[in-house]
Amino acid sequence: xxxxxxxxxxxxxxxxxxxxxxxxxxxxxxxxxxxxxxxxxxxxxxxxxxxxxxxxxxxxxxxxxxxxxxxxxxxxxxxxxxxxxxxxxxxxxxxxxxxxxxxxxxxxxxxxxxxxxxxxxxxxxxxxxxxxxxxxxxxxxxxxxxxxxxxxxxxxxxxxxxxxxxxxxxxxxxxxxxxxxxxxxxxxxxxxxxxxxxxxxxxxxxxxxxxxxxxxxxxxxxxxxxxxxxxxxxxxxxxxxxxxxxxxxxxxxxxxxxxxxxxxxxxxxxxxxxxxxxxxxxxxxxxxxxxxxxxxx
Numbered sequence: 656x657x658x659x660x661x662x663x664x665x666x667x668x669x670x671x672x673x674x675x676x677x678x679x680x681x682x683x684x685x686x687x688x689x690x691x692x693x694x695x696x697x698x699x700x701x702x703x704x705x706x707x708x709x710x711x712x713x714x715x716x717x718x719x720x721x722x723x724x725x726x727x728x729x730x731x732x733x734x735x736x737x738x739x740x741x742x743x744x745x746x747x748x749x750x751x752x753x754x755x756x757x758x759x760x761x762x763x764x765x766x767x768x769x770x771x772x773x774x775x776x777x778x779x780x781x782x783x784x785x786x787x788x789x790x791x792x793x794x795x796x797x798x799x800x801x802x803x804x805x806x807x808x809x810x811x812x813x814x815x816x817x818x819x820x821x822x823x824x825x826x827x828x829x830x831x832x833x834x835x836x837x838x839x840x841x842x843x844x845x846x847x848x849x850x851x852x853x854x855x856x857x858x859x860x861x862x863x864x865x866x867x868x869x870x871x872x873x874x875x876x877x878x879x880x881x882x883x884x885x886x887x888x889x890x891x892x893x894x895x896x897x898x899x900x901x902x903x904x905x906x907x908x909x910x911x912x913x914x915x916x917x918x919x920x921x922x923x924x925x926x927x928x929x930x931x932x933x934x935x936x937x938x939x940x941x942x943x944x945x946x947x948x949x950x951x952x
Contacts, residue, residue, distance in 0.1 A: 659881065659917065661697065661919045662697070662921060663883070664699065665891070666891070666933070667686055668701055668733060669891050671712070672711050677710070677711065678728060678937070680721070686887075687718070689919075689929045689932065689933075693906045694726060694918060694925045695905075695921055696920065697728070697729045698728060698729070698779060699730075699731050700718065701715040701737075702715060703734045704739060705737035707736075715742070720746050731751060732748045734751050734777075735777070740784065748789075750791075751790075751906070754795075755794070755819070756773075756800035756801075756815070757770075757811045760801055761797045761803060761832070770815060782823070785825070792824060792826045792827070793820075793822070793828070796818065798832075799841060807913055809847050812848060816857075816936065817851050820851070826882065828859070828860045828884055831859075833862060836867060838874035841861075842875060845879070854879035855881065858882035858883065858884060859875045859880050860902075862891070863901065863903045863904050865904065868907075869908070872908060872911070876878050876917070885904065886903070887929055888930035888941060888942050889907075890933070890937070904930070904945070906942040906948070907944045910948075924949075927948040927949050
């Protein structure tokens with residue numbers, strides 16, 4: 656198993672999509688460009704969903720067209736259906752992500768369809784992407800708990816992950832959408848799913864509602880995970896979890912990885928400066944590691 660961990664920065668998409676006021680396109684573009692200079696290998700740039708569904712990302716085409724794409728950095732985008740895929744491809748997107756959940760109740764509330772129906776929606780997307788040579792990532796939400804049904808059986812997580820695998824997803828990100836997971840449960844899910852899908856093709860996506868995200872990531876790394884989703888300055892927050900504090904902060908993850916002797920190729924000071932800037936732009940708190948790094952320097 657490699658000692659390198661790849662970070663998927665989701666701040667520009669997952670981190671911004673629920674902000675209460677419209678963020679200028681210029682700020683989004685600058686955020687991505689600043690992140691590109693920190694050594695992050697993957698930055699999820701935006702989502703090509705309908706504007707009424709997520710108004711905050713209505714400028715997806717404009718954002719993606721204006722970012723400065725750096726060699727060695729991938730810029731995937733989220734797409735909900737074939738129309739979204741075609742919009743993304745029209746502006747040059749070379750990698751996409753599709754999404755579903757392990758909870759039927761969550762899927763119905765979130766995208767107004769069953770898990771099976773969501774699979775049918777993105778099946779033609781994955782088929783088209785594979786024909787076009789476009790890499791596809793699959794997201795599975797609510798793998799450690801649902802705000803509507805509570806516990807989510809691990810068997811359901813496995814079933815959905817296997818369906819994404821069979822559909823043709825190159826990588827599958829398992830998400831604790833409401834941040835209720837604990838290390839033992841997180842590791843157990845990874846170890847169970849890894850019996851069907853190679854752990855090298857799995858990623859984790861933790862929210863930090865109960866302050867467990869770093870501990871969960873550590874437990875999953877011990878189980879073989881080498882791809883971790885995170886958001887600069889901890890931007891984001893699930894609208895379905897009261898008091899949710901958002902995604903785990905990328906700065907905190909990088910600091911932990913460095914302490915474990917795991918390479919992620921990210922300049923922590925440069926990242927902290929980006930986190931400080933975007934937190935100031937949005938009126939949001941800084942990450943704990945970001946604050947400490949900048950005070951120390």
